[in-house]
Amino acid sequence: MPTVVLAGAGAALGSWALSSSDDKPSATAPETAEALPVPFPEIDFSPDKQTALRQAEDRLVEGCMRDKGITYRVPNGSWKPDVQSNPYGLLTKSAASADGYLLPEESEPSPDPELPDRENTALFGTEAHQKSIPLPLGGEIAVRTDSCYNTAQDQLYGKDWKALRHTFETLSYDVVTQVEKDSRFTAAQRSWAECLRSAHYPVTTLDAMAPHAVKVLESVHGDAKATATVRKDLRAMAVQDAACQNRARLAEAVTAAQKDARNGVLRGARSTDLAHLRELRRHALDTAHRMSLDHEGNDLH
Structure with a gap:
């Protein structure tokens, strides 16, 4: 089991000052989280892209509901882009100083609004229209083909998107x-x-850093003052983590190893599947952009 040992919640989490010239960013150090290596960027979307796709999907859902004779607005006041941690635990200094380890905020989830049966x-959708979609690597996912959410997703991403993304x-x-x-x-x-x-x-x-940070934060749950202190200390720890990653050239090592690992899994039909997924992604983003322009144009009239 990977382990990280940190001081208690009420104490400082360590000294994070390293003055060696080796800590200066390398020429190839990624500057943004999007520039960090991930296995398949084709299924990764930046917050801006997620927002554009969500807005397009909402409009398609509302259009589907209108086609069924229902006036409906998607309630999305509490929706936020799903910002995922890097799967390798990689950080950039800028992201680390701003977001730390993407630790959850203490907030009550907004309840789903109750809707009339219709x-x-x-x-x-209904169980009568539930369909199982087999997945290329085994297993299946269930969709309800008469659901406006499913209809909107198929219109935006294409019918093959769900299975390919899961794959x-x-x-x-x-x-x-x-x-x-x-x-x-x-x-x-x-x-x-x-x-x-050394720090x-x-x-x-x-891979132990972020999970341990979550545990440290959970240990002061309910104590607003301690939580604020711990968040500050964990953010400083994340900055040092990012500096040490840069010093060790971890992102470069991951990029090199990942290239070989990807080549190993992209054999036969998988390579064709990835090309298709890439095309579906491009189509979805183009559609979302076009719908946004159309919506802005309508607002001007």
């Missing part, structure tokens, strides 16, 4: 597993751990 059925999410785990066993990655990870140990963070593996 609206609920139109939105979510490459599964393959992503395979790629990450292979990368984490690669000698280039393990050597860089050892250098990273040594860097953090008084006794760590062993990269």
Whole structure:
């Protein structure tokens, strides 16, 4: 089991000042989270792209409901883009200083609005129209073809998107597993751990950092003052984590190892599937952009 040992919630989480010139960013250090390596960027969307796609999907849902004779507005006041941590635990200094380890805020989830039966059925569909879609790697997913949510997603992304996205999410785990066993990655990870140990963070593996940060935050749940202090300390720890990753050239090691791992899983039909997924992604983003322009044009009239 990977382990990280940090001080208690009420104490400082360590010293994070390293003055060596080796801590300066390398020429190839990624500047944004989107520039960090991920197994399949085809299934990753930046917050801006997620927002554009969500707005397009909402308009398509509302159009589907109108076709069924129902006036409906998607309630999305509490919706936020789903910002995922890098699957390898990689950070940039700018993201680390702003968001730390993407720790959850203490807030109550907004309750789903209760809908009349007719609206609920139109939105979510019926069991009579439930269909199983087989997945290329085994298993299946169930969809209700009379659901306005399903109709909108098919219109925006294409009917093959769900199965293909699920397939490459599964393959992503395979790629990450292979990368984490690669000698280039393990050597860089050892250098990273040594860097953090010199800053008084006794760590062993990269993937332990964010989960441990969550546990530290949970330990002060309900105490607003302690939570604010811990968040500040964890953000500083994330900045040092990012600096040590840069010093150890972890992103470069991941990029090299990931290239070989991807080539290993993209055999036969998988390569064709990825090309199709890439085309569906491009079509969805183009559609969302066009719908946004049309919506802005209508607002001017």
